Amino acid sequence: MPVADPGHDHAARPNRADARPRPPFKAVAFDLDGTLVDTLPAMEASWNAVLSPVIGRPIPRDEIVRTLGPHLIEIVRMYDATDADFLTESLSEHYQAIYLTASQLYPGVAEVVSDLAARQCALGVVTSMDTGAVPLLEHFGLLDKFAAIVTADDVTKLKPDPEPVLMLAEALQVDPRELLVVGDSHVDMHAARAAGAGRGAAVWGFPDSGAADDAEWVFEQPSDVLRVCS
DSSP states (O other): OOOOOTTSOOOOEEOSTTOOOOOSBSEEEEOSBTTTEEOHHHHHHHHHHHTHHHHTSOOOHHHHHHHOSSOHHHHHHHHOSSSHHHHHHHHHHHHHHHHHHHOEEOTTHHHHHHHHHHTTOEEEEEOSSOTTHHHHHHHTTOGGGOSEEEOGGGOSSOTTSSHHHHHHHHHHTOOGGGEEEEESBHHHHHHHHHHTOEEEEETTSSTTOBGGGGOSEEESSGGGGGGGBO
């Protein structure tokens, strides 16, 4: 994670020529994995416990990050299409057993979420995680800060399809153009673009996930989000 330089103003920096001068936003939609919470240690442990013996090699962190986005069974099929149902169930069970204790909030996240909530900015979470997202947010004391949560169980299509973002905007009662999507992945940015929402790359999260390539604003640390929100 980049360390803030006390002598440097880390204002959210526009990243593209097509970035529109539309802040402040009325609402913020946070991705979960790699944005609010570092769940990569739990994923790494589970994937290597369940999938590595099947494919005969360890699965490094950067490979896990690159495959995130689709439903879990679709990811598992990339490794073993013949027994994907069983492996998906085993992987899910292993992850569910450890993800609360093996994950951690990124530094500064709790403070930023609390600050935005105090400003009465409408907050939501839009994630490709299933119902495990709610216990995770509750575990870290953040659940009551979010007015709406859209998970994989709520939609027919995951990000990069705009459906999850549009559903969250409707739940927060804001126009998608008034919503800033903050995520660590290119899938978050593509979903936000398709929905007409703002695109903010959280580059403090999972490494080299490609979010900044299609973002309008790049956030080097969580507190940068405050600069473009009312």
